[in-house]
Amino acid sequence: MKNSAELKRNWFETKEKLKIKFVKLTDNDFIFVEGRQTEMMDRLQRKLGLPKEEIQKIISDII
Numbered sequence: 001m002k003n004s005a006e007l008k009r010n011w012f013e014t015k016e017k018l019k020i021k022f023v024k025l026t027d028n029d030f031i032f033v034e035g036r037q038t039e040m041m042d043r044l045q046r047k048l049g050l051p052k053e054e055i056q057k058i059i060s061d062i063i
Contacts, residue, residue, distance in 0.1 A: 010063050017062045022048060 015030045029043050044055050 014059060014062050018059070021058075024048075 011030075011032055015027075015032075018030070019025050025044070025047060029047055030040065031043075032040055041052055041055060044050075045052050048055065050058075
């Protein structure tokens with residue numbers, strides 16, 4: 001996945017694209033706290049039932 005600064009800079013757009021792609025995701029699933037990205041990734045992994053690597057690839061492809 002791209003670095004956290006780039007992800008943070010593009011987060012609103014990335015989050016909206018992910019919500020379109022995965023309609024069961026909510027704003028609460030995307031709570032992004034600097035230095036705690038792992039928690040957000042764990043939430044997305046549980047909700048989508050996908051491996052963390054696949055979620056990282058999806059996010060990287062969107063950015």
